[in-house]
Amino acid sequence: MLAYMNQQAFEATLSTGKATYYSRSRQTLWVKGETSGNVQLVKEIRIDCDDDAILLKVEQLGRAACHTGHRSCFHKKVENGSILIMGEPLFDPKEVYNK
Amino acid sequence: MLAYMNQQAFEATLSTGKATYYSRSRQTLWVKGETSGNVQLVKEIRIDCDDDAILLKVEQLGRAACHTGHRSCFHKKVENGSILIMGEPLFDPKEVYNK
Numbered sequence: 001m002l003a004y005m006n007q008q009a010f011e012a013t014l015s016t017g018k019a020t021y022y023s024r025s026r027q028t029l030w031v032k033g034e035t036s037g038n039v040q041l042v043k044e045i046r047i048d049c050d051d052d053a054i055l056l057k058v059e060q061l062g063r064a065a066c067h068t069g070h071r072s073c074f075h076k077k078v079e080n081g082s083i084l085i086m087g088e089p090l091f092d093p094k095e096v097y098n099k
Numbered sequence: 100m101l102a103y104m105n106q107q108a109f110e111a112t113l114s115t116g117k118a119t120y121y122s123r124s125r126q127t128l129w130v131k132g133e134t135s136g137n138v139q140l141v142k143e144i145r146i147d148c149d150d151d152a153i154l155l156k157v158e159q160l161g162r163a164a165c166h167t168g169h170r171s172c173f174h175k176k177v178e179n180g181s182i183l184i185m186g187e188p189l190f191d192p193k194e195v196y197n198k
Binding site: 001002014044045046047048049050053055066067068070073074075076077078079083086 | 100101113143144145146147148149150152154165166167169172173174175176177178182185
């Protein structure tokens with residue numbers, strides 16, 4: 001998955017060990033998994049060469065990172081001008097998010 | 100590595116099979132590797148759940164993707180409040196970029 005962090009989100013990620021992002025639309029921090037339970041336990045933090053991107057290596061609790069129920073957000077493959085959905089959702093988003 | 104694409108960069112990537120990005124600072128397309136020779140041959144293209152991020156799986160020509168000479172741009176590891184450089188540069192940027 002790809003998400004945005006501000007400084008506060010990065011500091012929360014460091015101090016809690018749980019991947020924490022910043023929602024620019026909602027203008028608030030969000031601990032990944034706070035609703036779904038699919039928390040990401042941070043195993044390693046990498047920074048890129050020009051210090052403007054962060055790569056987290058995580059243990060993904062629950063079965064999937066994506067809000068669609070897919071393990072990865074990158075589950076759409078471009079092939080011959082079409083988009084193929086790779087794999088099946090591992091949970092039903094309606095059950096997870098509309099509790 | 101992480102880089103920006105606009106629609107034109109995406110279309111060039113599709114049509115040429117070489118990863119092509121858009122430099123927002125220089126306001127121009129750039130074919131990755133056009134200076135260094137370290138072209139990225141695109142093997143697979145993934146799109147994320149909300150259609151605003153692209154993951155390229157590539158064959159990295161030359162020895163490294165990063166302009167520093169490291170294989171990955173994400174070669175800085177955050178550990179105990181310090182930043183560790185992981186691995187050694189695989190080429191000398193001075194030799195590659197100052198020809």
